[in-house]
Amino acid sequence: MTVVAQTLGSFNPNSLLKHSQKELDELFKTLPALTEGELEGVYRGRLFAIMGLGILPRFLRNLLYRLLQTFINPWKGKRFDGDNGANIWFSKRGTLPYGFYSINSQDSAVDGEPVTHLSYDVDKNLRILRPVRGETRKLSDGVYLARMNYQTRKKLVRVLYFTLDNIS
Amino acid sequence: MTNKYDVIVIGSGFGGSVSSYHLAKAGAKVLLLERGPWRDTEPVRAMGIKKRSHLPAGSHFYTHILNRFSAPWLPKSGVKVNTHGLFDIHYDRDMSVVCSSGVGGGSHVYSAMNIRPAVDAYWDNHVDGVSTDMMEPHYQWMIDKMGARPPALDDNIPNFTGKRYEDSPHFVADESVQQPAMSMDMSSNPENFSNNSFFGCVGWSKATLDKILLSPAINAGLEVKALQECLGIYRIDGPSATSYRLEVMDHQTKRHTYYQADRIILAAGTLNTQRLLFRSRDNGGLSGMPSLGCNFGGNGDFPAYWGVNEKGADFSIGTPSHGRFELRDYPSCPNFTEYGMSGIDDVPLVGNAVRNRLKRDLVLVGMGADRANGAFTWKNGRLRTRYIQHNNPIIGAIAKAFEEISRRSGKKVWFTNKRLLTVHPLGGARLASNQNDGVVNEQGEVYGNPGLFIADASALPAAPGSPPSMTIAAWACHVSQTLSNKI
Ligand SMILES: Cc1cc2nc3c(=O)[nH]c(=O)nc-3n(C[C@H](O)[C@H](O)[C@H](O)COP(=O)(O)OP(=O)(O)OC[C@H]3O[C@@H](n4cnc5c(N)ncnc54)[C@H](O)[C@@H]3O)c2cc1C
Numbered sequence: 211m212t213v214v215a216q217t218l219g220s221f222n223p224n225s226l227l228k229h230s231q232k233e234l235d236e237l238f239k240t241l242p243a244l245t246e247g248e249l250e251g252v253y254r255g256r257l258f259a260i261m262g263l264g265i266l267p268r269f270l271r272n273l274l275y276r277l278l279q280t281f282i283n284p285w286k287g288k289r290f291d292g293d294n295g296a297n298i299w300f301s302k303r304g305t306l307p308y309g310f311y312s313i314n315s316q317d318s319a320v321d322g323e324p325v326t327h328l329s330y331d332v333d334k335n336l337r338i339l340r341p342v343r344g345e346t347r348k349l350s351d352g353v354y355l356a357r358m359n360y361q362t363r364k365k366l367v368r369v370l371y372f373t374l375d376n377i378s
Numbered sequence: 379m380t381n382k383y384d385v386i387v388i389g390s391g392f393g394g395s396v397s398s399y400h401l402a403k404a405g406a407k408v409l410l411l412e413r414g415p416w417r418d419t420e421p422v423r424a425m426g427i428k429k430r431s432h433l434p435a436g437s438h439f440y441t442h443i444l445n446r447f448s449a450p451w452l453p454k455s456g457v458k459v460n461t462h463g464l465f466d467i468h469y470d471r472d473m474s475v476v477c478s479s480g481v482g483g484g485s486h487v488y489s490a491m492n493i494r495p496a497v498d499a500y501w502d503n504h505v506d507g508v509s510t511d512m513m514e515p516h517y518q519w520m521i522d523k524m525g526a527r528p529p530a531l532d533d534n535i536p537n538f539t540g541k542r543y544e545d546s547p548h549f550v551a552d553e554s555v556q557q558p559a560m561s562m563d564m565s566s567n568p569e570n571f572s573n574n575s576f577f578g579c580v581g582w583s584k585a586t587l588d589k590i591l592l593s594p595a596i597n598a599g600l601e602v603k604a605l606q607e608c609l610g611i612y613r614i615d616g617p618s619a620t621s622y623r624l625e626v627m628d629h630q631t632k633r634h635t636y637y638q639a640d641r642i643i644l645a646a647g648t649l650n651t652q653r654l655l656f657r658s659r660d661n662g663g664l665s666g667m668p669s670l671g672c673n674f675g676g677n678g679d680f681p682a683y684w685g686v687n688e689k690g691a692d693f694s695i696g697t698p699s700h701g702r703f704e705l706r707d708y709p710s711c712p713n714f715t716e717y718g719m720s721g722i723d724d725v726p727l728v729g730n731a732v733r734n735r736l737k738r739d740l741v742l743v744g745m746g747a748d749r750a751n752g753a754f755t756w757k758n759g760r761l762r763t764r765y766i767q768h769n770n771p772i773i774g775a776i777a778k779a780f781e782e783i784s785r786r787s788g789k790k791v792w793f794t795n796k797r798l799l800t801v802h803p804l805g806g807a808r809l810a811s812n813q814n815d816g817v818v819n820e821q822g823e824v825y826g827n828p829g830l831f832i833a834d835a836s837a838l839p840a841a842p843g844s845p846p847s848m849t850i851a852a853w854a855c856h857v858s859q860t861l862s863n864k865i
Contacts, residue, residue, distance in 0.1 A: 225661060237636050240637075
């Protein structure tokens with residue numbers, strides 16, 4: 211697996227809020243993987259393309275996902291510390307971590323291309339969280355596109371997409 | 379992601395079709411993305427294209443006439459009226475712009491005049507490596523491909539100015555006035571001379587780019603995807619090469635889709651190339667281009683309505699343009715072309731009085747090389763045109779000549795120089811020897827963005843002063859042939 215360093219211009223993540231999961235799958239396929247250790251520190255998260263909400267008109271989805279960027283959403287983003295990380299809640303400083311994962315580079319279970327893989331199969335997590343599988347690629351300098359998949363007994367289900375941008 | 383294509387071309391007008399043709403013929407793997415549909419014309423049917431959209435005529439006139447309309451009081455990117463619509467109209471205070479949408483670009487709506495620049499030595503002294511002499515074979519190639527020639531008196535073409543003004547004391551259209559070559563079948567079949575202009579041509583009489591260039595290019599391996607509108611260009615710098623990711627709206631599935639290639643040729647027409655470049659820079663996809671938007675002009679276009687109301691006349695038939703004429707004994711007369719309301723029979727109107735009147739009147743277009751010293755501006759996602767008339771004396775000269783035409787003919791020429799309108803927008807990403815004076819270099823490559831080329835009218839270095847399609851084609855020949863030597 212070869213992972214290349216790429217620089218991309220700065221990208222406004224909000225331009226993706228109207229995209230459907232299928233559209234984001236296409237975009238995700240074109241994105242380059244991250245270099246080893248590229249994600250380090252605290253990143254602000256923005257959620258969108260949540261499973262089941264694709265039936266809403268684009269403008270409504272856009273509105274809803276913008277609302278989820280305000281104080282009403284306790285999820286603020288993610289923290290990366292070497293091979294491990296956690297979701298951060300209530301404060302962007304990352305002082306309240308929960309939902310832990312281990313980080314490694316591997317080929318995507320969805321499209322076979324290299325990704326940074328986040329596995330929630332960690333003892334500290336509640337059992338219900340353990341089948342969560344995250345995949346991350348680089349969208350532009352300092353902005354990453356990621357998706358959260360859920361491993362059921364039969365298949366991998368795409369739950370949502372989110373972007374991470376560096377705030378530390 | 380591995381790149382499937384050597385080159386992706388955006389837009390299938392004169393710049394895009396010519397580029398795609400040369401690259402495909404040279405063996406490159408080329409994808410052509412066009413926001414509009416294939417048009418339902420006989421040549422396109424003969425090509426075996428299944429999904430076609432109507433030209434605006436009959437019951438489809440009002441639904442298929444407009445693609446997009448933008449104006450300062452509308453939302454910033456304007457109103458998308460119908461993806462299958464033919465015209466894209468940008469209304470603005472200083473200068474409005476009309477262009478078209480569909481596979482073949484402007485060749486469906488244009489008046490088939492295939493001319494070299496009116497300005498002598500047009501290509502000289504802009505950049506090293508591009509000259510009028512080296513561009514000449516490209517002009518000749520394109521004019522030959524289009525099968526264009528000037529109309530002659532013995533073609534017996536209805537309403538041809540050469541015939542109409544033969545004995546006129548006021549106007550002249552004899553050999554002293556060079557008639558434009560036209561890419562039309564001018565043989566005496568009456569079908570050749572109706573419904574062949576602004577609203578497109580269903581039959582075979584007008585040479586359009588889909589049949590002339592895209593059909594053979596498809597046979598050489600070109601892939602054309604219609605109804606795919608490029609929304610943004612994102613540069614990706616890898617360790618060994620730069621490539622570009624294109625965000626595209628697939629209007630068939632109504633979904634965003636993405637393509638990637640190391641080389642992109644942008645040929646979406648002046649207006650839309652400017653929109654794409656500004657938007658991509660805004661989104662962080664592209665950077666640099668300090669001169670983007672500069673040196674825009676309307677090629678001195680100045681349309682007017684000539685209420686000749688000639689008894690028994692039917693100016694709606696003939697070639698798309700009836701030809702040029704000048705004012706007799708009028709020194710430095712600007713260049714005038716006249717047009718009838720071709721296709722008016724297929725426009726649903728209440729009653730026949732308006733239709734009959736429109737058939738008896740003419741549209742006049744004055745033209746000449748302006749100084750192309752306007753600008754496109756971009757603020758909060760909105761494109762505006764800026765153009766100061768007083769800095770372009772050709773506009774005043776045409777207005778004066780319109781008044782003289784009115785006076786001599788005794789028939790009112792209606793025009794307004796408060797709101798200029800052009801069908802020949804050019805510049806904004808012009809050819810220059812450095813990035814402070816222009817956007818592209820002598821190979822058509824955008825300064826600071828290797829692998830991104832511009833092959834449409836926005837790259838032209840100055841106004842040709844005559845209809846520009848052949849000049850755009852010549853530039854696209856140059857850009858694509860230089861590029862194909864590198865692939
Ligand atoms: C009514 C009229 C009459 C004319 N008569 C003449 C004439 O007689 N002689 C002459 O020389 N010139 C004439 N012109 C001008 C001529 O048509 C244009 O100068 C020429 O077509 C410009 O070529 P282009 O390649 O720059 O762009 P275009 O031919 O406009 O092609 C651009 C193409 O790109 C597509 N496009 C735009 N945005 C996107 C996007 N985001 N993604 C994908 N595709 C996109 C458009 O749909 C279009 O098909 C006329 C124009 C008009 C409107």
